[in-house]
Amino acid sequence: MFQALRVRDFRLLWAGDLVCNLGSWLLVLALPAHVFLATGSLRATGLTLAAEYLPVLFLGPVAGVVADRCDRRRLMIGACLACAAAVVLMLAGLSPGRTWVLYAALVAENSGLVLCAPAWQARIPAIVGTGPLLSSAGALNAVTSGTVRLIGGPLGGVLLAVAGIRWLICADAASYLVAAGTIALTARSDRYAPVRVPARRTPARRPRAAALRCLPRTALHHLSEGQRCVRGEPAARTLLPVTVLFLAANASLSAVLIPFALRRLGGSGPAGFLLAALGAGFLAGAPVIRWLVDRVQPRTLLAVTLAGSAAACLALFTSAGLAAALPAAVAVGLCGSMTLTAAQVTVQRVIHNAVLGRVTAAFLTAEAAVTLAGAVAGPVLAQSAGLTATAAVAAAVMVLAAALARLTIPRLATLIPLPQQEGTRSTTP
Numbered sequence: 001m002f003q004a005l006r007v008r009d010f011r012l013l014w015a016g017d018l019v020c021n022l023g024s025w026l027l028v029l030a031l032p033a034h035v036f037l038a039t040g041s042l043r044a045t046g047l048t049l050a051a052e053y054l055p056v057l058f059l060g061p062v063a064g065v066v067a068d069r070c071d072r073r074r075l076m077i078g079a080c081l082a083c084a085a086a087v088v089l090m091l092a093g094l095s096p097g098r099t100w101v102l103y104a105a106l107v108a109e110n111s112g113l114v115l116c117a118p119a120w121q122a123r124i125p126a127i128v129g130t131g132p133l134l135s136s137a138g139a140l141n142a143v144t145s146g147t148v149r150l151i152g153g154p155l156g157g158v159l160l161a162v163a164g165i166r167w168l169i170c171a172d173a174a175s176y177l178v179a180a181g182t183i184a185l186t187a188r189s190d191r192y193a194p195v196r197v198p199a200r201r202t203p204a205r206r207p208r209a210a211a212l213r214c215l216p217r218t219a220l221h222h223l224s225e226g227q228r229c230v231r232g233e234p235a236a237r238t239l240l241p242v243t244v245l246f247l248a249a250n251a252s253l254s255a256v257l258i259p260f261a262l263r264r265l266g267g268s269g270p271a272g273f274l275l276a277a278l279g280a281g282f283l284a285g286a287p288v289i290r291w292l293v294d295r296v297q298p299r300t301l302l303a304v305t306l307a308g309s310a311a312a313c314l315a316l317f318t319s320a321g322l323a324a325a326l327p328a329a330v331a332v333g334l335c336g337s338m339t340l341t342a343a344q345v346t347v348q349r350v351i352h353n354a355v356l357g358r359v360t361a362a363f364l365t366a367e368a369a370v371t372l373a374g375a376v377a378g379p380v381l382a383q384s385a386g387l388t389a390t391a392a393v394a395a396a397v398m399v400l401a402a403a404l405a406r407l408t409i410p411r412l413a414t415l416i417p418l419p420q421q422e423g424t425r426s427t428t429p
Helices: 008-039 042-069 072-093 099-128 132-162 165-184 208-232 234-254 257-265 268-292 298-317 322-350 353-385 387-408
Strands: none
Touching: 008 042, 008 099, 008 132, 008 165, 008 257, 008 268, 042 072, 042 099, 042 234, 042 257, 042 353, 072 099, 072 165, 099 132, 099 322, 099 353, 132 165, 132 268, 132 322, 208 234, 208 353, 234 298, 234 322, 234 353, 234 387, 257 268, 268 322, 298 322, 298 387, 322 353, 353 387
């Protein structure tokens, strides 16, 4: 599972991502809890999650084009610095009646993350290739998710009570600066990055105004290329609706998770333990998915993990106390970690790296749309019908995603592609 850490650039990216995610997870409990305690509204609390995904909906396609056309290393550094500035802005939204500033800061922060995400996912296979090291990288990313959930949730709850939310915001901003520094230490060119043919030079450059007028047309052209790649690759095309359904159901429950813990489990302390249990599940899923993703067909693996997610989510939101909720949360994290890692590794393997940023952005945009809808629909349904009914609906959607995965995702001829595992760089088609 740790093979990818032998590659220096991936080791730096992974360390920066670990620090950055840990800083962000300090606020996962603190920020919704602050909004819920300040407003007493499930809808207002759910809007914190909606604000996180709104930028992905509007900027996702553009981010994919930028990731494929610009220097990915510089793009990631600039995005981390922008996120740090946006997090500092949250300090102005802590006063009573200024919750809208928190929403604006969340939108700004996640706009930077949107620009970084396609570049991040496209750069990993460009650094480690598409062979076993990519499976190792996927498992290590799951370790990151599990570790920050295991540590960040409880630590955020403790620091919220001891030091206050202002110190958590400052810690999050500092984590983005650390991530920018580690990315800056990586090499300027990646080992498996596609070699691009230089554009033919024209006798005279177009005026800046003319270039700006052509920018929307150019962006649409590159977006259509990414969409064609999704449509042309059966595994990616059928994986998209499966992932979309899972994330919609997951978002509807994530939006009410903190209010559920505060109301039914007894406060911010149990909420921190609940987040830690989710992290423990994510962490436990990392070595399991590292072994399975190279040996089991994606359609079978996803069908099993999605069905497990449905059962675990239903058990979690119908539990009456912390003793029953914690094992269910571990199962939710375990199945969710395996689902997300299997989907990500599959896309990274079947899509050529030269257009992977655009394809990733197409996935992120679709996922953001349904996540935003789920983040709004979950609290509304919970407010009117109750948490149990919301969990039942979400579990049914996950079961539907499991059935689609088993019936529609094609069988891959080989789980580990042979090209790009060693040797020279890949070339664009």
